[in-house]
Amino acid sequence: MISIAGFVVYKSHSSMVKTKSAAAPVENKVSTKQVKSNNNNSNSASNNVEKTKSSAPVTNSSPEVKKKIIVIDPGHADRSNLEKEPLSPGSSEMKIKDGGGAEGVATKTPEYSVNMSVSMKLKALLESEGYTVKMTKTKSSESLGNVERAEVGNKENADLVIRIHADSSDSSKVSGASMLVPEPINENTRNINEKSMYYGKTILNTLVSEVGMNNRGVVQRNDMTGFNWSKVPVVLVEMGFLSNPQEDKLLCSDEYQNKLAQGLCHGIKAAVK
Ligand SMILES: [Zn+2]
Numbered sequence: 001m002i003s004i005a006g007f008v009v010y011k012s013h014s015s016m017v018k019t020k021s022a023a024a025p026v027e028n029k030v031s032t033k034q035v036k037s038n039n040n041n042s043n044s045a046s047n048n049v050e051k052t053k054s055s056a057p058v059t060n061s062s063p064e065v066k067k068k069i070i071v072i073d074p075g076h077a078d079r080s081n082l083e084k085e086p087l088s089p090g091s092s093e094m095k096i097k098d099g100g101g102a103e104g105v106a107t108k109t110p111e112y113s114v115n116m117s118v119s120m121k122l123k124a125l126l127e128s129e130g131y132t133v134k135m136t137k138t139k140s141s142e143s144l145g146n147v148e149r150a151e152v153g154n155k156e157n158a159d160l161v162i163r164i165h166a167d168s169s170d171s172s173k174v175s176g177a178s179m180l181v182p183e184p185i186n187e188n189t190r191n192i193n194e195k196s197m198y199y200g201k202t203i204l205n206t207l208v209s210e211v212g213m214n215n216r217g218v219v220q221r222n223d224m225t226g227f228n229w230s231k232v233p234v235v236l237v238e239m240g241f242l243s244n245p246q247e248d249k250l251l252c253s254d255e256y257q258n259k260l261a262q263g264l265c266h267g268i269k270a271a272v273k
Contacts, residue, residue, distance in 0.1 A: 002221075071136065072123055072164065073119075073163040074116045075115045075165040077112055080100035081143045085146065087223070102166060104252060105242060106245040109252045114252060115165060120138075136148075145225075146229070150229035150230045153230055158233075160235070161235070162236075162237065164237060166239050166251055167238040168241060172243055172245060173244065175214050176208070176240065176241070178217060178237075180224070180237075180238065181234075182196055182221065182227035192231070192233050195233040198271065202267060202271035206270055208263075
């Protein structure tokens with residue numbers, strides 16, 4: 001779950017408290033642009049994937065193919081982190097590092113646990129496809145700020161950073177996946193917006209068609225620190241709603257997590273060539 005601009009949303013068992021940040025933009029003012037996703041790209045997963053076999057000998061005559069670098073960023077940690085950091089390079093607007101994630105309405109499973117499980121499964125799948133994979137963190141006890149997370153992708157000069165999250169809503173009926181991408185608001189995000197949009201759309205369409213769930217589309221966001229600091233293409237997938245009892249149970253099952261990781265892996269293969 002990602003909190004709306006200017007608000008930090010804390011969810012506890014019995015109540016929800018909204019805390020206004022200093023800048024206090026109106027919730028609806030966030031200039032997100034809903035982009036209609038195309039559900040019809042059925043042939044995305046299987047074609048033209050560049051496979052790099054790590055064990056294959058490299059011949060002297062052909063140049064070595066550089067492996068694509070994918071950074072996986074599992075959302076949240078086993079505690080919130082209320083320290084603040086600049087929303088964007090050079091910005092005086094400060095945003096807290098991690099307000100904490102969602103929680104399964106039926107299973108009570110914390111979001112960070114689902115995020116980490118799917119992230120580790122995706123890592124294994126991508127590595128078996130020949131990608132180089134770097135994790136921003138591998139332990140749920142590691143609590144990172146979003147500038148730190150972005151700097152992992154920047155340092156690696158990643159071809160793609162994929163941030164793994166699960167969603168939450170006040171309504172228990174809302175379901176499905178969405179993809180958040182950076183809106184072009186500063187030098188960083190202007191440079192990565194186009195690729196991030198394309199990657200996000202391709203990965204989301206592959207994911208929802210393979211797993212069989214509601215497609216909530218690609219949304220551009222200007223209020224996410226981890227986007228605004230990124231110099232490399234970055235997307236954030238919300239894999240489904242922990243506030244929906246059926247989807248909560250699915251998200252917490254090993255079998256469904258395997259399907260999610262497969263769908264994401266196939267989407268990345270279709271997108272990053
Ligand atoms: Zn989240």
